[in-house]
Amino acid sequence: MNTRRLILLGFIAVLAALPLLNLLPEEHPLHVSDFLVSIIGKWICYAILALALDLAWGYAGILSLGHGAFFALGGYAIGMHLMRLIGPRGVYGHPVLPDFMVFLGYTELPWYWLGFDWFIFAFAMALIVPGLLAGIVGYLAFRSRITGVYLSIITQALTYALMLAFFRNDMGFGGNNGFTDFKELLGMPLNSGHTRAILFYASLVALILVFLMCGALTRTKYGRVLTAIRDAESRVRFLGYDTTRHKLFVFVLSAMIAGLAGALYVPQVGIINPSEFSPGNSIEAVVWVAFGGRGTLVGAVLGAFSVNALKTWLTSVAPDLWLIVLGCLFIAVPLLLPKGLIGLIRRRGGAKP
Amino acid sequence: MLPSLLLRCLGLFFGLVLLLSPARAQDFDALLPGLAGGFAQQAETVERLGALGDPRAIPLLQALADARLLRMADGRIVAQEGAAPPEGASLIRINNRVRVALRGALGRLQLVSPEPAERLRAADAILRNRSADDIPLLEAALAREPRADIRARMELALGGARLASAEQAAKRAGIATLGASSSPEARNLLLAARAANPDLTAEIETAVAAIDRRLQMRRAAETFFQGLSLGSVLLLAALGLAITFGVMGVINMAHGEFVMIGAYVTVVVQEICRDIPALQPYALPLAIPAAFLVTAAIGAAMERGLIRHLYGRPLETLLLTFGVGMVLQQVVRLTFGAQNREVISPDWMMGTLILPGGVAITQNRAWIILFSIAVLLATLAAIRLTRFGLEMRAVVQNRRIAATMGIRTGRVDAMTFAFGSGIAGLAGVALSQIDNVSPNLGTGYIIDSFMVVVFGGVGSLMGTLIGAFTLGLVNKVLEPYAGVVLAKVLLLVGIMLFIQRRPKGLFALKGRAADQ
Numbered sequence: 001m002n003t004r005r006l007i008l009l010g011f012i013a014v015l016a017a018l019p020l021l022n023l024l025p026e027e028h029p030l031h032v033s034d035f036l037v038s039i040i041g042k043w044i045c046y047a048i049l050a051l052a053l054d055l056a057w058g059y060a061g062i063l064s065l066g067h068g069a070f071f072a073l074g075g076y077a078i079g080m081h082l083m084r085l086i087g088p089r090g091v092y093g094h095p096v097l098p099d100f101m102v103f104l105g106y107t108e109l110p111w112y113w114l115g116f117d118w119f120i121f122a123f124a125m126a127l128i129v130p131g132l133l134a135g136i137v138g139y140l141a142f143r144s145r146i147t148g149v150y151l152s153i154i155t156q157a158l159t160y161a162l163m164l165a166f167f168r169n170d171m172g173f174g175g176n177n178g179f180t181d182f183k184e185l186l187g188m189p190l191n192s193g194h195t196r197a198i199l200f201y202a203s204l205v206a207l208i209l210v211f212l213m214c215g216a217l218t219r220t221k222y223g224r225v226l227t228a229i230r231d232a233e234s235r236v237r238f239l240g241y242d243t244t245r246h247k248l249f250v251f252v253l254s255a256m257i258a259g260l261a262g263a264l265y266v267p268q269v270g271i272i273n274p275s276e277f278s279p280g281n282s283i284e285a286v287v288w289v290a291f292g293g294r295g296t297l298v299g300a301v302l303g304a305f306s307v308n309a310l311k312t313w314l315t316s317v318a319p320d321l322w323l324i325v326l327g328c329l330f331i332a333v334p335l336l337l338p339k340g341l342i343g344l345i346r347r348r349g350g351a352k353p
Numbered sequence: 354m355l356p357s358l359l360l361r362c363l364g365l366f367f368g369l370v371l372l373l374s375p376a377r378a379q380d381f382d383a384l385l386p387g388l389a390g391g392f393a394q395q396a397e398t399v400e401r402l403g404a405l406g407d408p409r410a411i412p413l414l415q416a417l418a419d420a421r422l423l424r425m426a427d428g429r430i431v432a433q434e435g436a437a438p439p440e441g442a443s444l445i446r447i448n449n450r451v452r453v454a455l456r457g458a459l460g461r462l463q464l465v466s467p468e469p470a471e472r473l474r475a476a477d478a479i480l481r482n483r484s485a486d487d488i489p490l491l492e493a494a495l496a497r498e499p500r501a502d503i504r505a506r507m508e509l510a511l512g513g514a515r516l517a518s519a520e521q522a523a524k525r526a527g528i529a530t531l532g533a534s535s536s537p538e539a540r541n542l543l544l545a546a547r548a549a550n551p552d553l554t555a556e557i558e559t560a561v562a563a564i565d566r567r568l569q570m571r572r573a574a575e576t577f578f579q580g581l582s583l584g585s586v587l588l589l590a591a592l593g594l595a596i597t598f599g600v601m602g603v604i605n606m607a608h609g610e611f612v613m614i615g616a617y618v619t620v621v622v623q624e625i626c627r628d629i630p631a632l633q634p635y636a637l638p639l640a641i642p643a644a645f646l647v648t649a650a651i652g653a654a655m656e657r658g659l660i661r662h663l664y665g666r667p668l669e670t671l672l673l674t675f676g677v678g679m680v681l682q683q684v685v686r687l688t689f690g691a692q693n694r695e696v697i698s699p700d701w702m703m704g705t706l707i708l709p710g711g712v713a714i715t716q717n718r719a720w721i722i723l724f725s726i727a728v729l730l731a732t733l734a735a736i737r738l739t740r741f742g743l744e745m746r747a748v749v750q751n752r753r754i755a756a757t758m759g760i761r762t763g764r765v766d767a768m769t770f771a772f773g774s775g776i777a778g779l780a781g782v783a784l785s786q787i788d789n790v791s792p793n794l795g796t797g798y799i800i801d802s803f804m805v806v807v808f809g810g811v812g813s814l815m816g817t818l819i820g821a822f823t824l825g826l827v828n829k830v831l832e833p834y835a836g837v838v839l840a841k842v843l844l845l846v847g848i849m850l851f852i853q854r855r856p857k858g859l860f861a862l863k864g865r866a867a868d869q
Contacts, residue, residue, distance in 0.1 A: 063668050137849075144853050149604045149667045153803050154849055160800050161845040164838045279800070283675055290672060323683040330676020334669035335662055 008298070015040065015204055019197035037196060038268060043308045044203040045265035050288045050304035051210050051297060052257035057286070058295035059218055060250045061230030063148075066137075066155030067258045068282030069162050070130035074259030075266040075276060076166075077129060079179040080113060081122030082190075082267065086183050099181070100174045110172045119186060126263035127256045133158075134255030135248065142244045142251075147233065156279050163277035178273025185267050196268070203264045207301070210257055214297050217253075226250055287326065290333045293340025302341055381407050388417060389424045389445050396454040403458025406465050406493055414462065417447060418455045461487070464494040469503060476506040480538075483510070485518035502707060509539055516546050524553060532560025535567035574712045576829050582718040584825025585725035588818060589783050590798040591805035592725075592732060593776035595817040597652075598806055600749050601769055603660055604671040607678035608802065609795025610685075611652065611774050615644040615781020616790045617685060620694045637699055637782070644778035651681075652774025656767045678795075686792040693789040702786060721783045728779055729818060735772070736814070745769050808848050810858030820858070824848075 018040060021032040049071050056062040083098045092102040096109060115121040137158060141151055169175035188195040217223050228236045229243050237243045266272045275281075285304075292303020307329065314322045337344060384405070387398030399417070402410045416422040416432035423433050426441030438444060447455070463475030472494075479487050491511040498504045508530060515527025528546075531539040540561055547557045590612055597605045605611075619640040626636035655677055663670045702717040736742035747755040748765045756762045781794070788794060801824070809820025824844060831840035852858070 063671070140849065140853055146852060149671055150807065150852075152668070152671060153604075153807060154852070157800055157804060157845045157849070161842045165842050168838055283672075286672065287676075320683070320687055324680050327676040327679030327683065330672050330679065331659060334666070334673045335659065338669070 012204070012208065015044070016201070019200045022197065023193060034193070034196070037200060039312060041196070041200045041203055041268045042265065043305050044200070044207050045261045045268070046285070046288065046308055047301045047304040048203070048207050048210050048261035048264070049258050049285055050292070050300040051207075051214055052254045052261065053285050054289045054294060054297060054300035055214050055217075055257070056251055056254040057289060058300070059223065059230060060226045060247055061147075061233075062247060062251055062254075063152045063286070064155045064251070064254070065152045065279060065282045065286065066159040067254070067285055068279075069159040069277050070134060070255040070258035071262035071265070071281075071285075072162075072166075072272065072274075072276035073130045073133065074126040074262030075272040076173060076179070076262075077116075077122050077126035077259070078263040078266045079182075079272040080116040080125075080173075081119055082182040082185060083179050084113070084117040085185070086181065089183055090181070098174070098179075100169075100177065101172070104169060106172075113172070123263060126259045130255040130259035130262075131252045134252045138248045138251040139244075142247045156282070159277055159279050159282050163274050163279070166274035166277055174273070176274055178271065178276075179266075180271040180273075182267065182270055190267060190270065199264070199268050203268070206260060206264060210260070211297055211301065218297070222246070284326070287329055287333065289340075291329055291337070291340055293342030296340075296342045299340050299342035306341065380405060381409060385413075385430045386428070388413070388422065388430055392448045392451055395445075395447060395451045399451060399454040399458045403454075403461045404490070406462065406490070408462065408465050408467055411459070411462050411466055414455055414459050417445060418452065418459065420444065420446070461490050464490060464507070465497070469500055472498070473503050473506055476503065476510045480506070480510040480513055483513035483517040485514055485523065487514045488518065488523070505534065505536070509534055509536060509542075512539060513542050516542065524550065525556065528553065528556050528560050532563050535564055535571060537564075537568065540564045540568075571712050574708075575714070576833075577826070578712070578714050578718075580826030580829035581722055581822065582825070583829055584822035585722040586780075586784065586787070586798070587801055587805050587825055588821035589721075589725045589728060589780035590777070591802040591809075591817050591821055592729060592814070593773040593780065594802050595806050595809070595811075595814060596732075596773035596776065597770055598803075598811060600745065601766065601773075602664075602667065603770070604667055604674060605770075605773070606671055606675035606799070607655070607681060608674075608774075608777050609797075609799030610678040610681040611648045611777035611795070612781045612784060612798060613685065613792060613795035614651065614681065615648050615778030616696075616785035616788075616794050617689060617694070617781070618644040618647050618778065619782050619785040620689075620696055620790055623696060634699065637702075637786075640782050640785075641779065644782045645775040646778075648778030648781070649771040649775035652777075653767045653771035655774075656770035660770070661763070661766070682792050682795075689792070691792060693791045696785045696790055698786050717786050721787065724779075724783055728776060729814070732776065733814060741765075741768060741772075804845065804848050806858075808851065808858055813858070816858055 018032050018037055021030050022034065022037045024031045049067060052070075053064065053067045056064050056067075086098065088095045090099040090102075092099050094102045097106055101109075116125070137155070141154060146154065165171060166173055166178075167176050173179075182190050184190055185195065185199075188198065218226070225236065225241055225246055229241075229246060233243055262272075262276075284307075288303040288307045289300045290303070291307055292301065293299025307326075310325070311322060314325055333340065339346075381402075384398055384402055387394050387401075389395075390398070399414065402414065412432055413422060413430065421433040422445045423431055423438050423442040424445055425431060425439075430445075433442075433444075460475055460478050463471045464479075466472055466475070476491075479491065488511065491507055491514060495504060495507050495511065498507060512527045512530035512534065515523045515530060518524060518527070524546075528543065531543050543557050543561050543564070547554055550557070590608075593611070594605065594608050597603050597608070619637070622640040622643050623636045626632040626639065632639065655674075659673055659677070660670060663673060698717055702720050704716050706714050706716050706719060708714060736745065744755070744760045744765045745768070747758070747760055748762050748769075752762055755765075780798075784794060784798070788797075805817060805820040805824055808824065809816030809818070827847075828840055828844055831843055834840075835843055
């Protein structure tokens, strides 16, 4: 137990040191490149998304193929705020409207853009909108006892529908170009190293907080009930638990965490467009969790980091092979690694799960 | 008795033809020298030739207009061939008056030209500058016009010409002609004539209303056909899924890739057939069994090699098959390239079919509707009538008892999966005729197919049939109002709400899948 804690703390310490090392002069031997910092900042956001998915799938048995959509909605909410901050610095120089709206001939801001010039409002929306959507879909689905693959297919259809909708130019979200060309956030220019470091730390803190929260949640009695629902829902229902409400709560919470991940992701990558909604993204997140080990929070984080590290390495070395390797991961994990990397490590180590 | 009557009739007919044609031929020959006369005689001759309606006059008049008509030394009139006129021939010259006459005559003669495209162009030209002078000409041309689409244009032109006449009776006849057609152009002609003819307003309005009614019917029929066509595509894509998902309880996320591979098999078969001229016309019929066998083999290999180990774990199967799909898609992309491959449809699938009432349907889509129904019937027959179908149903109902009865359940699983995959390959053959053959051909249909299966009821072929056509029709009915994308979004939302009421779909079925 102690060694595990030590490894975890060491991991966090290494992550925390990266932005500081980035601030060292370039000729210094310990200098870390901008690229690496931004890449790892992205992975931290992916790890938060993986935690969200693991909470729903690993602990409550809800295999959502739509978490990429919650992630993207969170990203769009922050993206709208970033667009509002551009102001007259856009290509068309319009003081109020973003470039794409001027281009499409809008004369005023659509009503659903109101309030997004406040960071707090946008940040709240990044959590509330995914939560609300998950609440509606989850309520409809869990109430009529849609489970298993049916639920997966419905969440995938939801993602697909959102993607189609966001690709439309007249939705007021920039059509297929989405949002980009951001300038600043909370008064800090987005292209400076300091801002990057701050965003990196914000993501890291969010990851740690989400990790601790999920850990605490799954250890409570509520978490035990969730696991029981995952394993035998009808028995739990016959014991008198309102399984619909339990699942709904965890689904909404999970969607909000995914929204948070998206909100941290967009300022770091500087772009959000409808391809984030593509069903492939959501299901890629599923493989992070499955590869790391579903039902273990460490596994979700580990999976997100390792699969994305593999992806980054492979897409630079042999870009054509990446999809084949990812596909083989999908095939190999259920057949060979049903408990994921964590299961493998534990079996080797002889420790009990 | 009867044969002799027939003979006599035939004889009478040929006699009439013999009687008539020399007379016309004499007219034609007698008129020709007039082309070389004075300008006034030339113009008159041109007009008479035009009114004669003999297609032979077209090249001569054309040559006259282009200053290529020659009078030979022996008095014959011929069109110049080659660069320079031959010895002793003189070029026939014309003036503006003759030119005007020529333009009119050529326009009229084109109505009887042997070239359909030219006849159509002539009808259009007459329609553009409607004049009552053209009425007898159009009537004559209409009487001998074999093609329905050109007849329709000519009738429109005739209606317009009659409407332009000064006589009240001719105008009424024109309104009737236009009112009997069902084209928006006729409607516009009538509306334009309404202001100029206040005394005919009532009749014009009745005619316009009749056209509107028919146009509406036609639009409805065309929407219905498009819905049917989309539905049949969905049916093909979903039918295999209904077997693997519905009957076996396996979520095959690689189904879309099987469809895509079926389309690529069509491309490959076509390329092989291109090198062997004897096989060329049969490329598409050959692609059908080839696509079935290739995808069925891949499906069988996938079931025996991978899925077999995961029965009873549907979520893991979903991930695994998604991975297989991803690998297949990338392998195809690396083999064939990411760009679209061209599939040439055979002649009998090209073109547009005009049904009575002017309903236009594209021929390839009509064939796909027939094909999907044939595949559905074959599937039903395989399940209901063959030994394999019987064993399959037995395994689905009770695996252990079926095994006890001596059915090799593992083999039945593999064959069922291969069967479902093979149908996906057939869908690929059909889709290659209407869609771009590219590595992500299948992804566009897979979510729709899942919706069809979930909506129709898992495991029910009837549900798949009704689900596919319902979704196809609803989609096409919504499209004009909501646009393509929004129609799809609305449909997805509608299905999610529908599943609230009936979580098991339209036709719930019992079986291994029903327990999950």
